[in-house]
Amino acid sequence: MKKSTFPTPQDAEAAFYEALEAGDLEAMMEVWAEDEDIVCVHPGGPRLAGYDEVRASWAQIFGSGQRLSVHVSNQVVLSGMMLAVHSVHENILVQGETRPRAPVAATNVYLRTGNGWRMILHHGSPAPQAPQAPRAGVESPKILH
């Protein structure tokens, strides 16, 4: 049973990034719905599905001891009654490094449950900022579409 309740998707999102910065596994998993259909794609990683896989990935990431400072910007919100979709840029500074890495483009999806809003999908990928970058399809042979 979840202890925390997030009255809005924004509350759940704030808790997600606080848990990420704190490297706090229990706080992170409080944000996620306990569901077999949750999905998480870490930047550069495979798609993980289901609570156990998602939890194991965060345990491993936080277990490395790496600490991050995350500034979220450029939020676009797409909302329904039961689902909310947030597209954001994560500007991440890794502790011990002086320069931020390329921003991460993240898609976060929240579900309204009987006990507040919970994350059900997180999809992150390294992304150049649009204004400074060549358009998709030109820069890299990795870009298929």
Added chain:
Amino acid sequence: MKKSTFPTPQDAEAAFYEALEAGDLEAMMEVWAEDEDIVCVHPGGPRLAGYDEVRASWAQIFGSGQRLSVHVSNQVVLSGMMLAVHSVHENILVQGETRPRAPVAATNVYLRTGNGWRMILHHGSPAPQAPQAPRAGVESPKILH
């Protein structure tokens, strides 16, 4: 005014991948909602927002003449009344190449409009298949979380 109507998110998704395979810009943009809040992240690319940016990116991609064959697998569906979120693997074969590239993990979001379901977000990123891959956070220094 859109000519096509997609009665379900699955119909919109089928039309999206048909347009991608056909390299058909008009058919592709029929699938998207005409909205300033639509979001598209091509694999390895920046986040694009708004109808004009999204359309320009597809025009450029299709203009290259590269043709793709796409097999969609491993679909996870998260549905509400107004929004539907599909997580899939895109297994892409580029015409002229004999071996498929790494699958693309894609998050597709559809909105129920007054004229059927339309895509409002597509987020793709190159992803190793989970079973064969080391866990996120181990393989690459690019993986921040």
